[in-house]
Amino acid sequence: MPNPDTPSRTDYTAAVESLADRVLGALRGAGDPAVVASQVDEAPDPKVALAAVRVLGPDVFAPALLAEAPFGPGDARAVAESLRIFPPAPDAAPEAAWRDWTTVRLLARYGGGSPGETLTDTPADTPEDTLGVREPTPPGGAGSPGSSWRELSLSMAQLSPLALPNVDGPVHETALDRLRDLSRGAARAMLRRDYPTAARLARWLACALHRGARPDLDTAALVRHLELHCGGGGRTALDTAVARGLLDRTQPQRPGGPTA
């Protein structure tokens, strides 16, 4: 008989969705700005809430990076606590390792420093300063030049929490280098009605636009369609909102062109 005190998978899923909703609220300038701290403080089981913080990874910084929402010491403590209780696995898949690496470095940036520095400029770049998390090797799908557009898209969808402004690194370089393949992946996801994946890849397309590149898809139309669809739950809504946020901070894409 299951122990009623042991959190179930449903509890964890609900906690992730709840945190995603709260981050989304903060991104839109609504609700409690101390997103992470409040989520953990108010949770019936703080451990489950901390697990959700780990799952969202760099996305808990999205309101700070996109909407200049405050990220206070309480939030930083909660993220640090989540990393202590659920330490990054040494044998994690490259995609998970990159999400952890980025979370740790963003935490270093927001743990006491002021927002606005770019990640690569953060002084806390040494492994000692990043809770022992070392820079991963580039992810298999994304990093190997010979990977197919499908493999790359799968890998980059898992890396979508890195698609944020003022966050840079090898994964972002890959996104720019292989934008054409990411456009294919986004089109494929849309045609398969796999909106969660489409929203994740839309983030990378919007991120590329934000950096002055020109994706092969009309990214604004794609994001608008995802917004109207409103399916896929809190995380997809968050991915879509981040893509929207990146688009809103970008010069409009010239309409038309040969591969609209």
Added chain:
Amino acid sequence: MSTPRTTAEAPAPVGRSAHRVSTRALGWLRRHCELGTLPPGTTSDMADPDSIYKPLGETALAASLVLREGLASASEERTARELLDFAWWELRGGDMLYERQLRYMMMVDPLELYAHFVRAGYRHRRLEALLDHLGGLVTMDAVEQVPNRRLAVANAARLTGLARETDWKRLTDATWLGNTPEPWVIDWMTAYCVTHTVFHITDWGARPGDLPPHLEEYLQLWLPVWLDIWREVQEWDLVTELLIVGSCLREPYADPALWEELASVQHEDGLMPRDGKEVEGDAAQRFRDHHHPTVVAAVAGTLALSRAARR
């Protein structure tokens, strides 16, 4: 004892799979062509032109392309010629096309069917005189058609040598593909429109250079995606048509793994299933259900082999 290592074997070269597909498909079409005979007494007023009459034209298309590409063995060439002779006989040496065009002036299928025979050297002078006459009428430009059908007529007129002025750019720009739309919006029917737009502009791969560069670029980008999603849901007829599109490009697109998969989906006797559903029924039912995808397989294999051989 060591465990045997399983390594993914590289797929067969496109040319080999394509040849296998086309040879088997052509053989199936020849062995079953008697199932596609017009009932005795059929006139140009046929109630259901899609059941026998149009498939005769599709068979003629496949056979004419086998002869055009000139890479078939002597035995395959003979098979192709027999199929054309059979279909031409069924159409009473073209008289059926003539009568249908005379009775139904705005129908475009007589010209479209005729062009496949012209490609293989068959002629019907009275039909050509009739088509010349009709081409001079105002109605020909005013007839209400979907844009890719206008391209079909233009290509058939070009093959037949009819003196008609064609503004290919205007016709192309009117199609879905001509507008290079959002690739994630495409649906099943529109995908068929895209394939036919390409078939007619390039005359089934004979004129890859006629495809405007921006459409070549668009197709190079999105064709792999469309092939992938329709392969996943086993829409083999459409997948095979999209593979023909790959062979119509200036820089042909052919995925060896997909070609190998298609060859494995094809039945040993050459039947190409329309989709992933069970192939059912007697020979007549199978012919009705799977004649089209098997024609498409013969065309796709012939053109892919040809493009692979010429690289």
